[in-house]
Amino acid sequence: MREADLVPTLTGLGFSETDARTLADHFGDAERRGKQGHGFSRVEWLATRPFELDPGAQPKRLVREPGYERWDGKGALGYLTLAAIVDAQLADPPERARMIVAAHCFPTGMLGYWVRKLAEGGFVAALTATSPSRLGSPAGGPKLAGTNPLAIAIPSSDGRPIVADVSMGAVTHGDVLTGAAAPEELVPFGGEQAHKAFALALGLQLLVDSLTGTDGYGAVLLLARPEGDPVPALRELAAGIRLPGDQ
Numbered sequence: 570m571r572e573a574d575l576v577p578t579l580t581g582l583g584f585s586e587t588d589a590r591t592l593a594d595h596f597g598d599a600e601r602r603g604k605q606g607h608g609f610s611r612v613e614w615l616a617t618r619p620f621e622l623d624p625g626a627q628p629k630r631l632v633r634e635p636g637y638e639r640w641d642g643k644g645a646l647g648y649l650t651l652a653a654i655v656d657a658q659l660a661d662p663p664e665r666a667r668m669i670v671a672a673h674c675f676p677t678g679m680l681g682y683w684v685r686k687l688a689e690g691g692f693v694a695a696l697t698a699t700s701p702s703r704l705g706s707p708a709g710g711p712k713l714a715g716t717n718p719l720a721i722a723i724p725s726s727d728g729r730p731i732v733a734d735v736s737m738g739a740v741t742h743g744d745v746l747t748g749a750a751a752p753e754e755l756v757p758f759g760g761e762q763a764h765k766a767f768a769l770a771l772g773l774q775l776l777v778d779s780l781t782g783t784d785g786y787g788a789v790l791l792l793a794r795p796e797g798d799p800v801p802a803l804r805e806l807a808a809g810i811r812l813p814g815d816q
Contacts, residue, residue: 570609570612570613572593572597572600572609575589575592575593575596575597575609575612576589576590576593578612578616579592579593579612579615582615582616582622582624583624583625584624585624585625588624588649591648591649591652592612592646592648592649595607595648595652595678595679595682596608596609596611596612598679598682599611599678599679599682601816602679602816604679604743605743605747605749606741606742606743606744606745606746606747606749607678607679607741607743610743610746610747611676611678611743611746614746615646621644622646623644623645626642626643626644626645626646627643627645627649627653628640628641628642628643628645628649628650628653628654628671628674629641629643630653630657635663635664635667636663636665636666636667636668637667637668637669637670638654638657638667638668638669638670639669639670639671639672640653640654640669640670640671640672640674641671641672641673642671642672642673642674642675643673644673646675646676647671647674647675647676647677647678647698647786647788648676648677648678650671650673650674650677650788651671651674651677651678651683651696651788651790652683654669654671654683654790655683655686655687658687658690658692658792659686659687659690662690662692662792662794663792663793663794664794665793665794666791666792666793666794667791667792667793668789668790668791669789669790669791669792670780670781670787670788670789670790671781671787671788671789671790672781672782672783672785672787673783673785673786673787674698674786674787674788675698675699675700675785675786675787676700677698677700677788679734680696680697680698680718680719680720680734681720681722681732681733681734681814683696683720683790684696684720684721684722684732684734684790685722685730685732685814687722687792688722688723688724688725688730688731688732689724689728689730690724691724691794691795692722692724692792692793692794692795693722693723693724693792693793693794693795694720694721694722694790694791694792694793695719695720695721695722695790695791695792696719696720696721696788696789696790696791697717697718697719697720697773697776697777697788697789698717698718698777698786698787698788698789699715699717699773699774699777699778699786699787699788700715700716700717700742700786701715701786702714702715703715703716703738703742703755704716704717704737704738704755704756704757704766704767704770705756705767706764706767707756707757707763707764707767708764713771713774714737714767714770714771714773714774715770715774715786716736716737716738716741716742716755716770717736717737717769717770717773717774717777718734718735718736718737719733719734719735719737719769719773720732720733720734720735721733721734722814723795723799723800724795724798724800725798725800725801725804726798726800726801727800727801727804729800729804729815730800730814731800731803731812731813731814732813732814733813733814734813734814736758737757737758737766737767737769737770737773738755738756738757738758738766739754739755739756739757739758739759739763740754740755741755742755757770776789777789
């Protein structure tokens with residue numbers, strides 16, 4: 570699929586022009602960053618209707634407080650729920666910090682994409698999201714946690730934020746969807762130390778589940794105004810080494 574075909578294809582699936590462009594921007598960015606599992610292949614995935622899809626659904630903010638917001642996807646794709654949340658934070662930022670909890674928020678895509686937008690707006694941001702249970706304990710047993718990525722973005726006065734975005738799986742589900750990895754390769758990363766990734770996956774799973782308090786998948790975002798500007802000094806120390814989030 571060509572990038573030029575994204576919006577027409579997505580509007581053909583029933584999405585509005587605005588929502589189609591929001592989705593296309595995400596998928597295009599993923600492709601450019603070499604994350605094909607979150608790129609154009611996801612349009613074909615959506616077209617197969619792997620879950621109940623309501624292209625006209627819109628997320629809703631249920632609670633709005635100075636340091637806390639609660640959202641519900643209300644049937645909208647997680648991509649669109651996170652897009653609405655990010656836009657809302659940039660339009661009405663917190664004085665110091667804010668936690669945002671989003672219920673019924675799936676699929677959420679490449680989490681680094683969302684926190685990068687917040688970092689470019691001057692905020693420190695950390696975001697995690699849950700997914701279907703795909704990771705089991707290295708010791709065996711049932712699948713207990715999603716791949717549950719964690720993305721952290723730190724703004725920089727030089728305009729080049731650090732964006733760390735790591736899934737707890739040795740491969741991503743997107744890799745499996747595109748055929749880049751076999752389903753049996755989707756296990757906690759770390760080899761002999763895989764119990765650490767499994768522990769993180771479970772911790773993030775329970776964090777999100779406890780804060781959303783509802784069935785279904787969700788996301789939790791923390792953003793705050795930075796008190797320092799550590800990235801330029803880190804880049805100088807790194808002496809040209811590619812850092813997380815560099816394209």
